[in-house]
Amino acid sequence: MRHWIEKQRYIIDFTISSLLRRKVKNFGLLALYTLIVFILASTMFFTYSIKKEASLILKGAPEIVVQKIVAGRHDLFPVSYIDTIKKIRGVAAVESRLWGYYYDSLVSANYTLLTPPSNGGAADTAQSSAKITVVESESGGQPVKPLFELGGAVLEPGTLIIGNGIARLRNIGKGDYMPFRAFDGNVMNFRISGTLSSQSELVSSDLMLITGEDFRKLFGIGNSHVTDVTVAVNNPSEVEMVASKIRKRLPEARPIIRDEILRTYDSIFNWRGGMMIVIFSAAVLAFVIFAWDKASGLSAGERREIGILKAVGWETSDVIQMKFWEGAMISLTAFFTGVILAYVHVFFTGSLVFEPALKGWSNLYPNFELTPFVNLEQLTTLFFLTVVPYTVATIVPIWRAATIDPDSAMRFTGE
Amino acid sequence: MSIAIMRNSSLFFLYITSGAVLLGLLLVHASFSESARQENLEEKAKLVKMLKLTDLCLFTEARYTRHLSQADLNTAFQDHPLSLEHFPSGSFTQPPERTSERP
Numbered sequence: 001m002r003h004w005i006e007k008q009r010y011i012i013d014f015t016i017s018s019l020l021r022r023k024v025k026n027f028g029l030l031a032l033y034t035l036i037v038f039i040l041a042s043t044m045f046f047t048y049s050i051k052k053e054a055s056l057i058l059k060g061a062p063e064i065v066v067q068k069i070v071a072g073r074h075d076l077f078p079v080s081y082i083d084t085i086k087k088i089r090g091v092a093a094v095e096s097r098l099w100g101y102y103y104d105s106l107v108s109a110n111y112t113l114l115t116p117p118s119n120g121g122a123a124d125t126a127q128s129s130a131k132i133t134v135v136e137s138e139s140g141g142q143p144v145k146p147l148f149e150l151g152g153a154v155l156e157p158g159t160l161i162i163g164n165g166i167a168r169l170r171n172i173g174k175g176d177y178m179p180f181r182a183f184d185g186n187v188m189n190f191r192i193s194g195t196l197s198s199q200s201e202l203v204s205s206d207l208m209l210i211t212g213e214d215f216r217k218l219f220g221i222g223n224s225h226v227t228d229v230t231v232a233v234n235n236p237s238e239v240e241m242v243a244s245k246i247r248k249r250l251p252e253a254r255p256i257i258r259d260e261i262l263r264t265y266d267s268i269f270n271w272r273g274g275m276m277i278v279i280f281s282a283a284v285l286a287f288v289i290f291a292w293d294k295a296s297g298l299s300a301g302e303r304r305e306i307g308i309l310k311a312v313g314w315e316t317s318d319v320i321q322m323k324f325w326e327g328a329m330i331s332l333t334a335f336f337t338g339v340i341l342a343y344v345h346v347f348f349t350g351s352l353v354f355e356p357a358l359k360g361w362s363n364l365y366p367n368f369e370l371t372p373f374v375n376l377e378q379l380t381t382l383f384f385l386t387v388v389p390y391t392v393a394t395i396v397p398i399w400r401a402a403t404i405d406p407d408s409a410m411r412f413t414g415e
Numbered sequence: 416m417s418i419a420i421m422r423n424s425s426l427f428f429l430y431i432t433s434g435a436v437l438l439g440l441l442l443v444h445a446s447f448s449e450s451a452r453q454e455n456l457e458e459k460a461k462l463v464k465m466l467k468l469t470d471l472c473l474f475t476e477a478r479y480t481r482h483l484s485q486a487d488l489n490t491a492f493q494d495h496p497l498s499l500e501h502f503p504s505g506s507f508t509q510p511p512e513r514t515s516e517r518p
Contacts, residue, residue: 008424009424012423013423016424016426016427017423053456054471056456057460058468058470060461061464065469065485067487072487074487095467110475110477112472112481116465117467196462199459200458200462201472202471202473203462203463203472204462206472206475207472230467256469260484261469264509265483265484268483333430333431333434336438340438340441343441347445347448357507358473360476360502362475364475366472371448371452371455372448379438379442
């Protein structure tokens with residue numbers, strides 16, 4: 001065994017010296033290979049982590065959201081439809097949502113304005129680490145002014161609670177005022193009563209919490225309409241059934257169930273999607289070129305080297321072992337370097353390389369740190385996608401070259 | 416033994432071993448970070464539940480990329496019938512589920 005190990009070490013010593021004789025070519029190859037592994041690993045880490053995080057965060061999303069569709073587009077939802085939905089067997093609660101977008105021309109950014117639900121989970125939030133509490137003020141049994149408190153910031157008419165991304169973009173904070181142009185051209189000024197935590201930017205960066213009354217005034221929406229409604233179902237296994245009943249009773253309604261929301265995020269950054277296929281095609285193409293370069297034969301210099309080695313007593317198996325180590329060395333070095341750099345890139349630098357592409361044309365982009373959901377399965381997949389094909393591609397042409405006569409190999413001139 | 420007189424094979428194995436150890440440490444880091452950020456994840460999940468949110472705030476450049484799961488069925492033609500998708504983020508995402516079905 002010791003003899004075998006020592007032999008392998010000598011072969012490796014020789015292989016490294018041989019690789020260093022063609023420094024430019026081999027370092028170029030190594031750099032390109034590392035880059036491919038880096039891009040593939042970064043993409044894999046980023047997409048897996050964002051999908052996993054989405055599935056954990058969005059598990060609390062509404063069971064069913066019902067929109068009204070007019071001419072294929074999302075339209076305001078008539079309040080009168082709520083009763084129709086309530087009558088469906090299995091429906092536990094129907095709640096309206098008021099939300100929309102506001103384009104701020106000053107910073108060319110889109111905000112999402114949202115009215116907090118009037119009964120938004122007080123029991124749950126009482127235990128929240130963010131110390132968020134929801135207080136409902138009632139008058140005559142009817143909720144008229146939902147108050148929303150966050151770390152002491154109370155949401156009341158004329159105030160806003162803004163996401164951290166907006167605060168950063170506009171450089172504003174608690175106590176500042178923000179002007180809005182309402183639907184009728186009038187300017188409405190809102191005082192900022194607080195900001196949502198920076199920890200929650202992945203879901204709240206562009207959010208603005210506003211009271212329902214202000215929302216209606218700003219966008220000119222009457223009390224007879226809401227943006228959409230959420231439906232809670234008694235039995236989770238009946239969600240599909242309830243959704244199909246809603247579709248049947250309200251043909252212009254479009255129910256979106258929680259599973260669809262989760263599946264939407266499960267397929268985000270899917271390899272078949274736009275840029276992803278471009279990235280993967282480029283990586284695969286580069287890999288094919290590597291493999292082709294190796295598989296299509298050796299350079300004259302390499303042939304001569306093999307010829308000389310065989311002439312001085314190397315056996316065919318020794319030559320194949322040497323080439324195996326050559327492939328393994330390059331691919332393992334590229335694999336470890338590429339994967340480690342990718343991890344640092346995605347989880348320590350906030351995907352610096354992907355950032356410009358992910359930001360797109362938006363000025364308002366969330367600052368978030370992804371939770372590193374990395375496991376052995378991902379690393380194994382990467383290993384088999386990168387190291388194994390290259391190592392195999394290196395050995396196949398060597399088999400042909402290593403079995404030829406040393407004399408004819410050495411006579412081959414020109415490089 | 417100093418690095419200058421180490422054999423090439425020793426240097427190679429040293430590099431591979433340190434790479435494997437570092438990768439192992441990163442896996443340990445991932446595992447610890449996952450538990451350390453559990454509270455943060457729960458906070459976000461609670462905010463989603465409380466405000467009845469449906470989407471992540473990843474792309475704010477267009478309404479159908481801001482709320483991917485709520486996008487209507489003809490987002491590709493949002494401005495006029497021949498207005499094809501032109502936002503960069505649209506190239507990273509897919510249409511919401513069941514867009515092929517009738518509303």
